[in-house]
Amino acid sequence: MSKPLVGVVISTRAEFNVMRRALEALRVMGVPYRFEALSPWRSPERLERFASEAASNGMEVLLVACSGSALLATHLAAYTNLPVVGVPIDATPLRGQDSLFSMAMVPPGMPIATVGINNSENAALLATQILALKHPHLRSVLAHRRAVGAQRVESMERELAAEYPDLCLPERTSPDLPPTEGDTDPGDLFAEAVTPAPPNKAAERIQPGATWRERSSGAVALVPTPVPQEPAVVGSAEHGNGHDQETLDLRAVEDTPDQPYLMPDVSPASRDDVSLPAATVPGARLAALESEPDLDTKVFSVDRKKLNLDLIDHVMMVLLEGGIVAIPTDTVYGLAADATNREAVERLCHVKGRQHQRTLGVLIHHPDLLDQVVREVPPALETVIAQCWPGALTIIFPKAPGVLSAVTRSDRIGVRIPSDPVCLEVISRIGRPIVTRNASLSADEPATSADDVIRHYSGHVDCILDAGDCPSSGASTVLSALGDDFEILREGAIPRERLKALLGDKLKG
Numbered sequence: 001m002s003k004p005l006v007g008v009v010i011s012t013r014a015e016f017n018v019m020r021r022a023l024e025a026l027r028v029m030g031v032p033y034r035f036e037a038l039s040p041w042r043s044p045e046r047l048e049r050f051a052s053e054a055a056s057n058g059m060e061v062l063l064v065a066c067s068g069s070a071l072l073a074t075h076l077a078a079y080t081n082l083p084v085v086g087v088p089i090d091a092t093p094l095r096g097q098d099s100l101f102s103m104a105m106v107p108p109g110m111p112i113a114t115v116g117i118n119n120s121e122n123a124a125l126l127a128t129q130i131l132a133l134k135h136p137h138l139r140s141v142l143a144h145r146r147a148v149g150a151q152r153v154e155s156m157e158r159e160l161a162a163e164y165p166d167l168c169l170p171e172r173t174s175p176d177l178p179p180t181e182g183d184t185d186p187g188d189l190f191a192e193a194v195t196p197a198p199p200n201k202a203a204e205r206i207q208p209g210a211t212w213r214e215r216s217s218g219a220v221a222l223v224p225t226p227v228p229q230e231p232a233v234v235g236s237a238e239h240g241n242g243h244d245q246e247t248l249d250l251r252a253v254e255d256t257p258d259q260p261y262l263m264p265d266v267s268p269a270s271r272d273d274v275s276l277p278a279a280t281v282p283g284a285r286l287a288a289l290e291s292e293p294d295l296d297t298k299v300f301s302v303d304r305k306k307l308n309l310d311l312i313d314h315v316m317m318v319l320l321e322g323g324i325v326a327i328p329t330d331t332v333y334g335l336a337a338d339a340t341n342r343e344a345v346e347r348l349c350h351v352k353g354r355q356h357q358r359t360l361g362v363l364i365h366h367p368d369l370l371d372q373v374v375r376e377v378p379p380a381l382e383t384v385i386a387q388c389w390p391g392a393l394t395i396i397f398p399k400a401p402g403v404l405s406a407v408t409r410s411d412r413i414g415v416r417i418p419s420d421p422v423c424l425e426v427i428s429r430i431g432r433p434i435v436t437r438n439a440s441l442s443a444d445e446p447a448t449s450a451d452d453v454i455r456h457y458s459g460h461v462d463c464i465l466d467a468g469d470c471p472s473s474g475a476s477t478v479l480s481a482l483g484d485d486f487e488i489l490r491e492g493a494i495p496r497e498r499l500k501a502l503l504g505d506k507l508k509g
Contacts (some may be wrong), residue, residue, distance in 0.1 A: 004034035005135070006127050007050070007082075011039045011072060014067035022063055022087070022120035029141045031128055034059065040075040049467070051079035061127040065120070066099035067091035073103050077112050083130055084272060085123045086114045133320060146310065171223075298463040299450060304328075304421050315465065316429040321479075323462035324348055326453045328438055329423050330392050330493075332470050333447040334436040335461060336363075336426070341481025345406040345435055351460050352437045360407045361394065361414030362433035365424055374415060375400050375434055378481055380506050390419035392476035392493035408437050412482060422467050430502040 006026060010016050016037075026033050034057070038047040055061060062084045064073040073086035088099035096117035097181050103114035115122045115433075125142070130344065134137040161168040223443055300311055315325050322344040325336050335351060339342040339362045349360075362373060367385050370377055374397035377385075381395070399413040415433075418424055438458060439447035447453050450466035475492035479499065487508045488496055 004032045005058065005060050005131055006031055006033040006124075007059040007062045008033050008035050009038050009050075009053050009062060009076065010035075010065040011037065011069045011074065012067060012091065015067055015089050018091075019063070019065050019087065019120045022124040025121045025124040029124075029138070029145070030126055031124075031131065031138070033063075038072075040069055041369070042071060047075060048079050051076045054080050054082055061130050062086060063087065063123050063127055065089050067096065068105070070099040070102050073099075073112055073114075073443050074106060074110065077106075077110055081111065083111045083113065085126050086112060087115065087120045087123045088117045090117050110228050130487050132317075136321075139317060150310070168288070170381055193272075219465050228332075295459050295462060297454075297458045297461055299454060299466055300463060301466050302422055304467050307421065307425055309425075311465075312429050315426055315463065318462050319344075319430050319434065321424075322347070324351060324460075325426070326450070326461050326464040326469040327423050327426055327436075328455060328465065328470055329418050329436065329438075330420050330451075330476065331448075333439040333450065333453050333464075334423075335439050335457070336434045336436045338430065339404055339407050339433040339435040342406040348435060348437060351457070360437070361416070362404070362407060362435050363416055363418055363423070363427055364433050365417065365427040365431075367417070369433065370397075370415065371400075373400055373404060373415065374398060378486075380486075381481055382502060384479075384499065384502050388494055388498075389417040390424060391417070392419070394476050394478045395477065396480045396482060396489070398482060404433070407433075414478070416476065420467075420470075422465055426465075 008019060008026075010019055010265045022164065023033070023035065036050055038050060040047055051062075060082060062076055062080070062082055064076055064084055064086050066086050067089035069075075069090065073084050077084045086099065086340060088096035088103070092098070100117060102113060103112050105201040106112050113126065115126065125145075127141060128138055130143055157168075169470050182410040289506075296391040300315075301310060302311060315327075318325055319336065319338045322338065322341050324344070324347060326333055327336050328334075335348060337348040345360070364370070365374070367389065376398065384393070385395075394414050395415045396412055396414050398407060399411050403413075404413065439453045441447075441456055445452070447456070448470045449468070450464050453461075475490060477492040477499070478489040480487045480489050485508050486499075486503055486506055488499065496507075496509075
């Protein structure tokens with residue numbers, strides 16, 4: 001029998017009655033589990049032993065029912081580093097509210113998640129989603145389950161449209177708009193709209209509401225969250241003292257057209273600008289695209305005002321598998337990869353023609369993630385971050401040691417939280433930094449639409465999110481936070497006056 005991947009813990013019979021749905025869901029999905037009845041009050045030794053030995057016994061996620069023992073999930077989390085998913089149970093006079101709040105209010109660093117009261121089946125699905133990051137075969141199981149659910153929803157929509165056409169399809173019954181000849185059947189309005197794939201690996205354009213197909217590529221090793229520490233030491237002989245004359249390519253940390261912006265050296269004794277590596281010139285990038293396209297690039301249409309979360313989940317999985325995705329940002333389209341996956345970053349650099357020296361930057365979805373990628377956040381910047389993020393402001397920080405060495409070889413890194421809803425939702429779903437390079441080939445050819453990306457990168461990226469034209473082609477403002485005072489390296493969408501009002505005398509100039 002396979003080793004259990006999930007540990008399921010209860011303390012009362014009432015909890016078991018609710019958790020039966022989770023056990024059944026795991027059984028149907030083929031996820032091996034181990035069932036235990038434990039109590040922090042009646043069997044504390046067994047509980048401690050179970051939790052501390054769970055990882056060595058093959059378990060990777062723990063599902064914990066919480067009712068009378070409202071703190072059972074937190075008790076278990078104290079003895080293991082495995083992720084814990086708690087299920088509040090409506091079996092006490094407090095109706096599960098105490099258990100829900102005890103898990104929702106745990107301090108940072110406790111690997112505990114919770115679901116709605118009595119939603120044990122959702123907990124099983126969440127556990128399987130976590131396992132799917134490491135066990136690729138579970139992704140097809142989840143995709144099938146989601147497809148079945150989507151069919152039920154679509155069936156319901158058809159039934160409602162046929163039963164209540166005056167409410168669901170008012171344009172067909174309005175006295176001012178009589179039906180026109182050739183109207184389609186109501187059921188056809190909900191049919192999947194997928195354009196057949198063009199030959200020769202050309203991009204396949206898929207409309208909103210269309211289901212996506214599983215990628216056929218093999219399993220790729222995944223990098224776990226949070227941002228992993230790396231053995232490389234910043235300031236080693238390989239990288240010099242960490243203040244080597246390496247250009248911070250601002251084209252990488254934001255979404256503006258390619259322009260040669262330079263990052264001054266952080267050493268007070270040397271403020272000379274250095275030129276960009278030769279590999280960054282447009283000719284070198286074009287040479288990187290001369291190889292025969294080998295990917296079946298999918299193009300998904302997405303509405304910024306009504307996001308298709310199933311589609312965003314698919315893009316998340318592509319990124320976690322080491323793929324490259326073209327997404328809209330605040331100003332132009334960019335090529336994105338998982339910043340914690342070295343192979344993905346290397347592949348992104350190859351596609352963009354940067355095969356040698358590089359200093360890239362990252363996009364994050366929330367300021368809380370800064371602690372994982374930067375060494376420190378000056379207190380004076382807290383107001384700026386609160387007022388200007390999400391938005392067109394890139395901030396250059398000292399990089400946290402031992403992380404994201406594939407993204408930057410220096411001791412500094414550019415960080416931004418974008419405001420484009422599609423880009424922000426993708427980053428939020430993946431839950432870790434992504435590295436982006438703009439999809440433009442030169443300043444004269446800004447990639448402001450998905451068609452621009454298709455023209456240059458079809459067959460070289462895994463998928464493209466088409467959200468229409470980007471709103472503008474302006475640059476973001478770049479602010480350096482490397483010294484005691486802050487310096488605007490480039491003034492863009494956020495004017496100097498606004499930053500001066502927030503930073504006062506801390507801003508140079």
